[in-house]
Amino acid sequence: MLKSDKGILIQELKDKFENTSFFYVTDASTLTVEKINKLRRTCFEKGVEIKMVKNTLAKKAMDQLDESRNFSAIFDALKGQSTIIFSHDSKLPATIIKEFRGKASKPELKAAYIDSDVFYGDDQLEILIKLKSKGELVGEIIGLLQSPAKNVISGLKSGGAKIAGILKTLEER
Numbered sequence: 001m002l003k004s005d006k007g008i009l010i011q012e013l014k015d016k017f018e019n020t021s022f023f024y025v026t027d028a029s030t031l032t033v034e035k036i037n038k039l040r041r042t043c044f045e046k047g048v049e050i051k052m053v054k055n056t057l058a059k060k061a062m063d064q065l066d067e068s069r070n071f072s073a074i075f076d077a078l079k080g081q082s083t084i085i086f087s088h089d090s091k092l093p094a095t096i097i098k099e100f101r102g103k104a105s106k107p108e109l110k111a112a113y114i115d116s117d118v119f120y121g122d123d124q125l126e127i128l129i130k131l132k133s134k135g136e137l138v139g140e141i142i143g144l145l146q147s148p149a150k151n152v153i154s155g156l157k158s159g160g161a162k163i164a165g166i167l168k169t170l171e172e173r
Contacts, residue, residue, distance in 0.1 A: 006057060013053065013061035017071065020086045021115050024093040025074065028107040029081040039100055039107065048093055049086040055079065070116040077111030077120065090114050094128035 017023070028036060043050040055078040062071035085093040097107055105122075112119040112128055119128060132140075 009053075009057050010061045010064075013051075013058055014064050016049075016051075016086055017062055017069075018065055020088065022087045022090045022093070022113065024085040024087075024097070024112045025077045025110045026083045026085060026097065026107040027081060027110055028083045031106050042096060042100055043085065046092060046096060047088075048096060051084050051086070053082060053084055055082055058082065058084065068116075070118070071113070073118045074111050074113050077118075082110065083107065090133055091129055091131050094125055094131075098125060098129060 028039065031039070040050055058078055059075055062074075065071060085096070087093045094109075094112070097109060101107060109122045109125050109128075110120070112124065114128070114131070
């Protein structure tokens with residue numbers, strides 16, 4: 001590979017890492033070409049991008065970005081063959097991996113980068129699947145904040161109906 005080609009790939013990866021808050025580093029080394037193509041197709045259908053990358057190029061791309069994003073924490077996972085899955089949803093790649101492999105062991109999760117936090121190892125897959133997205137958390141908080149107000153309003157409405165019923169009964173007597 002020419003040095004100019006490497007520079008272009010590093011720039012593309014830099015843009016990907018810069019614009020994506022969630023990515024998973026996996027090992028799909030023992031998958032057949034047929035299975036890799038099936039995985040790529042599944043990812044494409046679900047709006048997730050998958051790339052086979054050289055570890056050194058990925059590290060160089062991450063080194064060019066802001067240190068506050070904590071990309072250096074994922075460098076330990078960039079060993080051996082690496083496939084990176086980029087997504088705008090934190091748990092979608094985890095569900096794709098779990099559904100795709102079924103009872104097989106590949107693709108194996110090396111690490112997941114979720115908003116500057118890094119989850120290491122395939123044993124973290126279940127945790128990542130259960131992880132709630134920012135939108136889900138905001139929705140739950142809004143629901144919790146609305147709940148007491150709804151209860152107070154409901155109590156006031158029902159209390160008013162009871163008082164009106166009692167007054168009507170007393171009036172008729």
